[in-house]
Amino acid sequence: MRQTLDFLLHHWLDVEGLCQRPRFAEHSAETFGAVLDTCQKIAEQKFAPFNRLVDTEEPSFDGERVTLPRATHEALAAYVQSGMLAAAQDHEQGGMQLPCTVEMAGNAFFSKASVSMGGYAMLTSGNASLLMAHGTETQKRVFAQNEFAGRWFGTMCLSEPQAGSSLSDVATRAVPDGSDFESDPLGPRYRLKGNKMWISGGEHEITENIIHLVLAKIPGEDGKLPAGVRGISLFIVPKKLVDTEGRLSGERNDVALAGLNHKLGYRGTTNTLLNFGEGKFRPGGQAGGGLDGAGSGAVGYRVGKPGEGLRCMFHMMNEARIGVGLGAVMLGYAGYEASLEYAKQRPQGRPMSAAGKDPGSPQVPLIEHADIKRMLLAQKAYVEGGLALALYCARLVDEQQTGEPEAAREAALLLEMLTPIAKSWPSEWCLEANSLAIQVHGGYGYTRDFPVEQYWRDNRLNMIHEGTHGIQGLDLLGRKVVMDGGAGLQLLASRVNATILRAGQVEGLAEHAGALAQALARLGGATKSAWASASPQDALANATPYLQAFGHVVLAWIWLELALAADGAERDGAVDANFAAGKRGAARYFFRYELPKIDAWLGVVAARDATCRDLSVEAF
16 A cells, blocks of 8 residues: 555655645655654554454443543554644644645555544544634634644534434524623633434543534524524533633533444444433533533533534534545555455466366466456555545645645635545445455455455445435535536536546557546536526436446546556656556556446436436335
């Protein structure tokens, strides 16, 4: 994996070029390499050896405390000590001012070694980044900086048992706490009551405190909760109350663990049902906070203005979605490497040649068979393409934050377009890679003697959390491709067309360039046809097939880019012939085996097919 990672960073994304920008001026290819070396070492020593342990010894709750394997505590302590929690933050906040691209590349090692152990850090980083973007100066100093330091971890609390993904139906209430609620130094102070479900990292004792970011609604003067998502506000709700210097007050906030969810996979991360304000704990005072104890419920501090909670939370949700995509990629990558090693070592069967008909002739390794190569090539195309997509999105973040104004604007627009793909495409196709890894192992792959069955179980979550496939499809076709008159789609198409023009002049790649041009045209035509009736009901009935087709077109573009980069790196002597041949082979596989799938997906989209929408409930 490391060779591919270096190729993507240095021969495709040009991370060294970022060192010319003031924010990254202290860095170089050598410092980037040192970061990756450190991450790889910690992941291999502290995370990977215990990935099976955290699966078999899943979290337990005795009614008071959650118990996790000691290895989880030690692994995350090593991660915190590495500085990766604050890697992209300013020096003044204890950060390294690393490019997001390099930060994500470093985190890839942890996701591959044990995605569920690394989940706590991903959530904490996203939580703190949200507060840095939308919090007050005090909230940044007290909450975000203690999270970046690894003293506290964080969560995101959106879903509720009765609402699931329907955030407009959130029923958690937040009531101003006293007449002086606006004057609390930590932010406008409220009391929250409600229940939150599917909260990853919601309870543990890895750190001394947990900072929950909670979506809730503030009742109107009539006592009723506002309808829809526009009435949602965002609140900081710490597990333990703190003062304005970040010191624990000694009081437990009224946040109680109702129970743990027992999962198919991803067991190393606790997943919880949390009750806010049920009365199990009754916070009544707070050093330096001015809390008068007049209210009841969990103490929370509002972030941003009332009714802007979902806008603020999307900062974390979008970051988490790219993180989920990376996690899916790396689980797929782990399965690919395991099945590749197995296929090279496992003798089975004989070749189809005349010599192979002799039962006394020696068996050949599995990898000599064409169908095994097919499954390995598919995995390679999915995982290496998915990794490239994730790092490209990270590179867009760097451009958005440090590029020239026009480049920054375009990067932000492209990132909006690609976020649903960066989350959904790896979640589907790197899960398929894990399924193929099991298939390569045969019956052994279905047993716990080999790790590939766990990789599949862990990866199955990624199509669900941070927005299901259906939600990502609705977001893409219902919002992203039509926003600003289709400006984002036009910008993406212009980038794809630029690659097509370059590849069209290269022997061996012109065929792929032509296929991508046709696919892009079909995608554009289907998009117009989907919205031809101007009816969301018509257009969005097949949003998921549209998402699948869109993702495959994007990945075909990525693979054409990688094939071009591999040619250039081989000419420069930066990679050997076998490495470059592997990249070209995966690209060829994607264009001949995968890209043709879009015709079926786009067919129902363009026809605004009503088969699924119109079938009566009784017919099922």
